[in-house]
Amino acid sequence: MSKIFITGGTGYVGTALVQEIIDTKLQAVVLTRSSQKADALRARGLEAVVGDLMEDGPWQQKLAECEYVIHLASPPTWGKKVTTKIAEQFAKGHYDMTLRLLDHIDVHTIKNIVYIAGTSYYGDTGAERPRDADFTSEPKGWGPYIANSVNVLDRYIQKGMPITTAFPAQIYGPDSWMPQLFIEPIYNKKPVYSLKGYEPYFSPIHVEDTARACLFLCEHGKIGDRYILCDNEPLTSNAFMKLIEKELQLSGKVRSIPRWLCKLILGPVLTEYATAHTYFTNRKLKELGFTYRYPTALDGVPNVVQSWVSKQG
Known part of the structure; x- marks a missing residue:
């Protein structure tokens, strides 16, 4: 594979993506705002460029040297109370950010742009059957706030821009929400909070498989097509927690809170996201030939828990 230009390469998924690129000895240029992070990437043998998509800079020349793009960057929000x-x-x-990136890509030299969105764009799937990327619903949670970005992609595709859009479901790993909401409380014998009266299905995917799928779609994704990134088996939060408890060999304490209190703590956006079914199928991705490192949460949760525990010293 030719050189890949990566935005968001020092974030949650980006960190796993960088590791996959190093392991598979691919060529990549990682855009970062931080000089220190750029130096750290270079120390690992990767090419890095310091810059911001919203400002002109040397990243534009580096982008022109690449034949593939993986766009992961988005404004930071995790850990905040998300108000409207x-x-x-x-x-x-x-x-x-979407417009700035796409407006600086030469349609004649680029082979594929893997644009990473999120399944909140599809809204509540219901629990009757898994949904695919052709499902239509009202966006929920973050969905309304990424909808304009996703919808504008069609305009660029019609102009000949080679874009493949990926919608990761619930990405779990040793950072972000999984330790904060589940592993740390159980490990420290503190309560795990759940929404009273809600037990929606969600479709998980290990962060490493998310990164691997991004790379896979560079070469194998069909231009103009959309793919759901999730593993083989959806489950509920309670079932997910049981897997963590089993690995930690500890029993967690669940404290149910009403919706109004959740909105007060997390804000309306995350509360809406937490109460929606995100029940998806990975059929299209598997039909392309993608294989999973962790086909289900049963396979992936032990890896994550062990990784987190090892960091505790």
Whole structure:
């Protein structure tokens, strides 16, 4: 594979993607705002460029040297109470970043742009059967705030821009929400909070498989097509927690809270996301020939828990 230009390469999925690129000895240029992070990437043998998509800079020349793009970057939000105002600021930043990137790509030299969105774009799937990327619903949670970015892609595709869109479901790994919401409380014998009266299905995917799928779609994704990134088996939060408990050999304490209190703590956006079914199928991705390192959460949760525990010393 030719050189890949990566945005968001020092984030949650990006960190796993960088490791996959190093392991498979591929060539990549990683865009980062941080000089320190750029130096760290170079020390690992990768090419890095310091810059911001919203500002002109040397990243534009580096982008022109690449034949593939993986766009992971988005305005940071994790760990915050997400008010409607914050979500609207996120939406504007997300859309502007999308336009800035696509407007600086030469349609004649690029082979594929793997654009990473999210399944919140599809809204509540219901629990009756798994949904594919052709499912139509009202966006929920973050969905309304990425919808403009996703919808504008069709305009560029019609102009000949080679774009493959990926919608990761619930990405779990040793960082972000999984330790914060489940592993740390159980390990420290503190309560795990759940929404009273809600037990929606969600479709998980290990962060390593998310990164591997991004790379896979560079060469194998069909231009103009959409793919759901999830593993083979959806499950509920309670079932997910049981897997973590089994690996830690500890029993967690669940404390149910009402929806109004969740909205007060997390804000309306994350509360809406937490109460929606995100029940998807990976059929299209598997039909392309993608194989999973962790086909289900039963396979992946032990890896994540062990990784997290090892960091505790």
